[in-house]
Amino acid sequence: MEYKYVALESYKRKEHFEYFNRLAYPYVGITANVDITDFLQKIKTNKWPFFLTFCYCVSKAANDITEFRQRILDDNIIEFERCRTSHTVALDDGTYCYCNLDSNMPIEEYIAYAIREQENARQKRTIDEDEKEALNYFFISTLPWISYTSIIQPVPIPADSNPRITWGKYFRQEGRTLLPVSVLCHHALVDGIHISRFYEQLTQEIIL
Secondary structure: OOEEEEOHHHOOOHHHHHHHOOOOOOEEEEEEEEEOHHHHHHHHHHOOOHHHHHHHHHHHHHHOOHHHHEEEEOOEEEEEOOOEEEEEEEOOOOOEEEEEEOOOOOHHHHHHHHHHHHHHHHHHOOOOOOOOHHHHEEEEEEOOOOOOOOOOOOOOOOOOOOOEEEEOOOEEEOOEEEEEEEEEEEOOOOOHHHHHHHHHHHHHHOOO
16 A cells, blocks of 8 residues: 655645544535446447446546545545555345455456455455555445435544445436446545546546
8 A cells, every 4th residue: 555645734725624624524425427328338248247347447537536545644644656446245145245456457357356356255244444454445335226316425433534436226318328426525635626527537437
């Protein structure tokens, strides 16, 4: 987990950081529909699993946004060179476990690797994660059963600073296929403009 400290003295959002870092609920969240019409056709042609392929694109897009790779550690800001994803994997008893993935590889290689890692996670059947190691994660989940317009995420006390990215069930509208995608970030690090850039980058990544 390679990271560097961000110098607060020269950090342009120093006042914003100090203000939002004191709040009881310091998060900012957005839900927006993403057009996946062409993406869906591409993965069907290649026979790639929907969730893992979209997770790959989400990870690529999130890693492209500097602020998404920043975390709060002991009231300081650290910035990771790259971040991994930690996503929920459904188990046969109706619960779930966590699976951690790295997207720093070609998509074809990633799919085979991710399928193996998910199976390993199912065997371990745990949601236990090392707190320090988890700083490096984007928290990923999905609600494939419903299309939604908003979502409320559970968050810890004290607040953590990992971005949470969730998507629901895709649906058809005016001849296009849309997917609701939610993003929740710590406002001490991330503003609306950064979340907007994530959605823009995600739109580029799903071109594949």
